[in-house]
Amino acid sequence: MIETSTSICEVIAKLRIAREAPYYGREYAFGELWNALDRLDDREADDESR
Numbered sequence: 001m002i003e004t005s006t007s008i009c010e011v012i013a014k015l016r017i018a019r020e021a022p023y024y025g026r027e028y029a030f031g032e033l034w035n036a037l038d039r040l041d042d043r044e045a046d047d048e049s050r
Contacts, residue, residue: 007040 014036018029 007036007043011036011040 011033014033018026018033021029
């Protein structure tokens, strides 16, 4: 559960960065957000398989 909480915090942080990024940096920032969401999804799938 701690890992999932950390991941959620990471996703929220990436979302804030993406929202506040200048136009030319948004694509990169949103890419980082999607990567964080993928990692969160992978962790949840690992937790469910246990």
